[in-house]
Amino acid sequence: MSSAPLQDTAAALGGSRWNTFPAAGSTLTAHAFLAAIEPLLQGVIDDNDLTAADREVLDAQIRATLALGTRESSLPLVTGPDSDEGARELAERAGTIGRQLAAWAGASLERLLGERLPLPAGPLVVRSHCYGHLLTPPAVDLLMGRRGGPVTMQLYNEWLHQVVLLRDALLPFTNWQDVPLLITPTGLRHTEAARDAFLTELLVRRVRHSAVVDFARQVVTGTSGPAGYGFESAGGSALPAVLDQPPLTAPRHLLTWRPAEAGTDGTTATYVPEADDYYAAPRTLVEDLPPTPVARGPLTARTRPGPLTEGTRTASIEVTDDDTTTRVDLGQALRGHRYARRPAPVAPSGPAPTPGDPAPADPAPVAAATPPRTASVRAALRAPGLVWTRAGDTSLDATGEDDLVVLALLGRLYPENVTLRPAPLPVALPATGHTGPSRLTALVTPPRAD
Secondary structure, rough: OOOOOOOOOOOOOOOOOOOOOOOOOOOHHHHOOOOOOOOHHHHHHHHHHOOOOHHHHHHHHHHHHHHHOOOOOOOOOOOOOOOOHHHHHHHHHHHHHHHHHHHHHHHHHHHHHHHHOOOOOOOOOOOOOOOOOOOOOOOOHHHHHHEEEHHHHHHHHHHHHHHHHHHHHOOOEEEHHHEEEEEEEEOOOHHHHHHHHHHHHHHOOOOHHHHHHHHHHHHOOOOOOOOEEEOOOEEEEEHHHHHHOOOOOOOOEEEEEEEEEOOOOOEEEEEEEOOOOOOOOOEEEEEOOOOOOOOOOOEEEEEEEEEEOOEEEEEEEEEOOOOEEEEEEEEHHHHEEEHOOOOOOOOOOOOOOOOOOOOOOOOOOOOOOOOOEEHHHHHHOOOOEEOOOOOEEEEEEEOOHHHHHHHHHHHEEOOOOOOEEOOOOOOOOOOOOOOOOOOOOEEEEEOOOO
C-alpha cells in the first residue's frame, strides 16, 4: 500500500480536515494508518518551517513517548520477575510495537521534510485537547519556539495521541502488523474509553484474559460482548496464540488474528467456554483410569466450532485415537494452558529475564524415595470430566504428540497444580506445599535449539 494517504477530490486536505477516512466501517492495518495520519505531521512541518536538522528532536520524542520507563512514557508499565505473566507479555508487546512504530514515524518525517505532502485546502488548523503526553524539553522548545505556537503544538499533539492509541490498540496481538483496525472519521479516538478501562486493569490488578479479548474486540469491531477467550467478526477471528504455537512456550494471554476464510457468514460472536466454573465439573481420579489398549496409530486432533447462540459460540478439540474420537472443550483447554505451571528455560548467568519470559520455574528438584506414578495420555483424554488425584504426583507422557493434542490434554486435567514441562521428568519433584490436588505433570517434547 502507498505510504501517502488517499486523496479525496471532493474534500481536499487542509483547514480542519486532516484525513480522508470514510464516514464509517473502514479498516486499516498499523502501517497504513500511520501513513494516513501523515497530514498532521506535514502541518507541523509547514506551520513551524521545520528542516531536516529538526528531525532528530521529533524522532527522539516519539521514541521516548512509546518507550517504557522514560519520563515521557505514555504507558507507565514497569514489570519484573514478580509481575504476573499477563503484564509481562503485554509489556514485551508494547516494547516491540513501540520500536517499530517509532521507526516508521521517523521514516515518514524524513520523507515529508524532503517531499512535501500537498494540503490543497490550505494550512491545517486542528483543535486537539491535551491528553497528558509529556514532551522532551528540546521538543517543547522546537514546537513552541521559532514561528511555532499553539497551532503547531495542537497538530503535533493530535498526531502523537493517534500514534499512542495505535500502539495500545495493537497490544493484544502477536501478529499486530496484520490486524485490521476499525477507523472512524476521528481516527482511533473511538477506542479511548475501552483503552482507559483496559489499561486501568493492566496497571492496577492482575489482568484477566477476558479483558484482553474484550479490548481486542473493541479495536477491531467497535463493539463489546460477553466475557470470553476469543471472538470472530466479518474480517476474521482473534483466538489465543497457543493455537498456532507450542503450548510449552506460547504466550498465555496474547491473541493471534486469523483472516476469515471464504464462505464465513461474517457474524460477530464471542467464543466462550462451555463451563464458567470448572470447580463444579465432574472429576475422575487418575488411579481410577482404565488401562488403555495398545495404540494402532498416532493421536490426531482438530478444532471444531459450535453453533452460534445469542452472540456466543463454543468450540472443541476433537482428538481421534484409532477409531475413537474424544471431544474436549476448547475453552477449558485454553484455561488449562493459562493456569499450567511452566519451568523457565535454562539460561546462562548474567542478564535478568526479559519481559514476556515464561512463568517462574518450579523450585529445584529434591530427592525422593519413590518416583511419581505414570498415567496414560489416551486414558486421560477418554476420561469423563476432569482428571485429578490426591494420591501423589503423577506424570503423563505426551512427548511426540501434536501440539493440539497436548492442548486437549491440558483441557482434560483439573487445572490446579498442573505442570507442563519438557521431558525427561526430574528424578523427583518438590512437595506441592498445600493440601489441594497432587501434581499432574504433562511431559512434552523439548523445544529445538535454534
